[in-house]
Amino acid sequence: MEKSRINLVGLRPYNEGDVDCFFGREKTVERALEIFKKNKIITISGAQGSGKTSFIFSVFLDRIQSNFLGVSGREWSVCKLRPGKSPIKNLCASLSNSNQLYLNDKPKSSDFEHYVETIDEKGSYGLLKIFRESEIFNKKNLLIIIDQVEDLFKYSKVFNNELSSEDDLLIDLIYKSIKNESCSIYFILSIQSEYFSKLNIYGKFSELLSLSQFNLPNISLKNLLNSSNKQIKFNISDTVINKISIKISEDPSYLTNFQFLIKKYSESDNLKGNLLNEDTYVQNGQLAGIIGHSFEEYYLKQNKKTQRIIELVFRSLTKADSEKINNFHQEFRFIIDYCEIPKKELSGIIMKVNLEFGEIFDIIKADNFAIKSIKNYLINEDDIIILKYSNCFNWKQFNTFIKDEILYYSQFENYFNKAQDNKAINQKDLESGFELINNENINEKWATKYNFDFKIVNNYFINKKNDFEKQKKLSINVQKKNQRNFKIKLTLGVIIFLVVLIGGIDRHQKFKKIQKERNRLTDQKEKIHTLEHEKDSMIKNAEILSIKIQEDLKFLEKSKRIITSKEYLLFQRDKEILENGLKISAQKNNLEKVKNEVDSAKKELNVNQKFILLTKKEIKLGNEIKKLSKETFLVKTTDKSKISNFAKQSLLLYKDYKALQKSKDSLIKIYKYDLEALKELTLITSNNDINYIRKLGNNIISKINGVDNITEVEDFNLLRGLNTSKKNKLNLVSVSDDKRIFAAGESGEIYYSKVPNQQLDSVTFDSFKLHSNITALKPINSDVLVVGLKNGEIWYLSLSEKIKTKIFPELIREKTSEVKSIIYHENKIYSVSDKSIIEYNLSIKKLTEIQIDTDSKIDQITYDYSNLLYFLTEKGEIFEYNIKKRTHTLIFEKNNEVLSNNDKVTKIDFYNGNFFFSTINGWIYIFNQIENKLQYNKRILAHNSEILSLHFGTNTQKLFSSSKQGTFCVIDFKENSNNMLSRIDINLGPKSIISDIESYISNKKYYVLGSSYNGSLTYLSFNLDDTFDYIKKTLN
Secondary structure, eight states: OOOOOSOOOTTSOOOGGGGGGOOSOHHHHHHHHHHHHHHSEEEEEEOTTSSHHHHIIIIIHHHHHTTOOBTTBSOEEEEEEOOTTOHHHHHHHHHHSSSTTOSSSOOOTTHHHHHHHHHHHHGGGHHHHHHHTSTTTTTSEEEEEEOOTTHHHHOTTTOOTTTOOHHHHHHHHHHHHHHOTTOOEEEEEEEEHHHHGGGGGSTTHHHHHHHHEEEOOOOOHHHHHHHHTTTOOSEEOHHHHHHHHHHHHHOGGGHHHHHHHHHHHHSOSOOGGGEEOHHHHHHTTHHHHHHHHHHHHHHHTSOHHHHHHHHHHHHHHOOTTSSSTTOOEEEHHHHHHHHTSOHHHHHHHHHHHHHHTOOOEEEEOSSSSOOOOOTTOOOOTTOEEEETTHHHHOOHHHHHHHHHHHHHHHHHHHHHHHHHHTOOOOHHHHHHHHHHHTSTTOOHHHHHTTTOOHHHHHHHHHHHHHHHHHTOOOOOOHHHHHHHHHHHHHHHHHHHHHHHHHHHHHHHHHHHHHHHHHHHHHHHHHHHHHHHHHHHHHHHHHHHHHHHHHHHHHHHHHHHHHOTTOHHHHHHHHHHHHHHHHHHHHHHHHHHHHHHHHHHHHHHHHHHHHHHHHHHHHHHHHHHHHHHHHHHHHSOTTOHHHHHHHHHHHHHHHHHHHHHHHHHHHHHHHTTTTTGGGGGGOOSOHHHHHHHHHHHHHHHHHHHTTOSSGGGOGGGBTTTTSOOSSSOOEEEEEEOTTOOEEEEETTSEEEEESSTTOOGGGOOEEEEEOSSOEEEEEESSSSEEEEEETTSOEEEEETTTTEEEEEEOSSOOSOOOOOOOOEEETTEEEEEETTEEEEEETTTTEEEEEEOOOSSOEEEEEEOSSSEEEEEETTSOEEEEETTTTEEEEEEOSSOSSSOTTOOEEEEEEETTEEEEEETTSEEEEEEEETTEEEEEEEEEOOSSOEEEEEEETTTTEEEEEETTSEEEEEEOOTTOSOOOOEEEEEOOTTSOEEEEEEEEETTEEEEEEEETTSOEEEEEOOHHHHHHHHHHHHO
């Protein structure tokens, strides 16, 4: 078979040398260039393995370097980096490791250190200073490519953004460079979609984020094959092409697998008839399993020793207690110890796998240079090994290793807890325990992965075995127990020391910024001192001049008596005196001005010193809050002593937080205008401060109640003791005008508060049973309501009379769509069914169906509290319906210029001329209704996944939303503001997804009611005093 002539990249990304063999993204490049040209930055997001890096480093970069016009012309210098362990040092290394900032001279060996010092000194303006001092300034554009920005969030062993401020500085450097319109620094960022929303934590940068986001669209496999068919030297059957197309459209990360498939069969001589047919495709694992299937073949060709080492490497990458269990990474030092072989030999095996099979391992270096898996590279102990493409690797043995790890961890944690408390154990558990600790994959090094003490568990089983053999009661040696406790404390002490040490490094970085401000203030002091000297000199001159004037006056009087004839000379003398008097007056004014400047400088110096001191306290407190929050999240719910201690610490931190905020507010109020120039000293926004302290409070409340999530706390579940059936998912929550609470869902039960407008901590519920899953509910008043069912029926209910009347459909129908929303307006009920508007007049009990001209089913309906309804179709179209005229108009099409590629509207809401809708990619769009047309206003990235519920609280002026990943977001809505960064973000977790939201005000405090997939009706207060009062009350 004739081999392909193109570069078959397999598992590595395409690069600049692969432009001629990169196909299928031609139109995508042009759309991306529009964003890049307009904003000087583009943030490319997409699934893992979807081709972001290949797109950037091949066609997109080639297009830019092909005479693309920038601020400084058509020539470009390009620097590339990945954040890695040290984002700032990696940036400086990227700038210094080539001659990109030079035209004629050669790079200096001192450039790297000079760039680091410049950024340390100038902070967020450091990159601008480096660029202005370079030879290419105003002669070439500088393009900085930051690939895999998810490093800042994804791998805790790579970079911990809660303990380091380098990520804040990196984002600030980008923001300041982009905002300088005359500066020709451009940026390309790439990040996995699931981490994109995390970039919103960086304050003002979210403004750039909404403008620069470019979600890499799905690629058409058929177009790709048509473009490259002359290069690929084998054929693929239509059946296989269709299967691959469906798979890639469902999950773009499988583009990696397709790339591997092309390389595999292009290099194979065993493809019958030069055709990849369905049988061969299935036998080799199909698209999802082709990498794993091929790796199994590679693995079996190795000798037994190498097989075992490869197995141990994969086992070392797994970690069963991680929040994201599929983030497979580990420090190389641990892998060496776990595999028990020399560093050089292990390095060789890992690099050999990357070279012979394909680049499945990433190596993030501990130093500040480029990150790359290369041949003959000796891996250092501090380097981090990462499994690339974990979502599409699918090696069956590795899946077994993961299941083993989860089982090992669960068993060992159980035995470790028992060993710590020296609990009794039966013979069966003893045998299982010995089998576990004698397992070839479990050893002392494995236990350190989870901070377990292997010796404690081992000794525990030995002691228990002796007890069983001697048939005696449990007896523990006090001395050994003390020794064990000492080891535990020592280990905890070392860990705390390391955490404090890391925190100290973080504070040291921030102290440098503050020291810079102090130096500026010192310069101001010297200036003031100089002015005071000048003032004293001027006063002295004025006194001398005054004495001289007195003498001249005396002489003048004498001259009048003696020389009356010299009137002309006397006139000249008077003129001179007048001029000197004017000079004195001017000098006095200047002295007064200098005095005012001195007083102003003294005042500014005093304010700055106060603000610097406050900033230092804010940094320290913020780090303590984040540290305690993380420790609380990780602590086991059974460790009551530690939880109690953490709770007490949280109360002290909240007390400090309130005092600091009070001081900050007071300072800003008094010196509002003096502090304008010091805004950049604020290292974290008040919004982030509140989110950090709220996260800590929620974690503490969860743990002291013996659960992992705030929604699992029974005290905050209004339906505690109710809704306990297996099918208990709640779909909705609603509140009547007189504040009666309703909730309903899968079980067909409608739960309603017995008494309207009760305090939430004392509310009790009654229920009303229907025969099907309830999917929509609208209270007309506290007694009468209308509900919609999953089977398409709409019922009218009276709670006091316990009656129910079906109002739709009037006749039995074979199939009717689920009712998802109901509107009540002027004694009429409005809903939707398939492609019709349902109108029911309660006064005359008349049902009317109005057919809508659309080829898609109507999904949801809302209205403007007047005469207009808005309904959303399954395709994402939005229509306006005039109630009086019974006419409808398409006002928002699915294919439009506003939504990102592959995005679609999921929920809609309306308030006071403002139209809100959410999307499957987590965005909330805001439009203004002007002359019956929607005019785009702004968009906000609220979540990282599909938004399930969207609610505008008219009484709170806040926009509430929740997502499929269990995140919850509250945004303050101000109609005349272009900035909506004041927000609350809470991660409730995938087990506590909020299906619907309502706001509720009681005693001038606002709460959020959330119906949950787990069956609870949770109420949350966003008053921090309430949160920490609860903690204090529970402790007492």
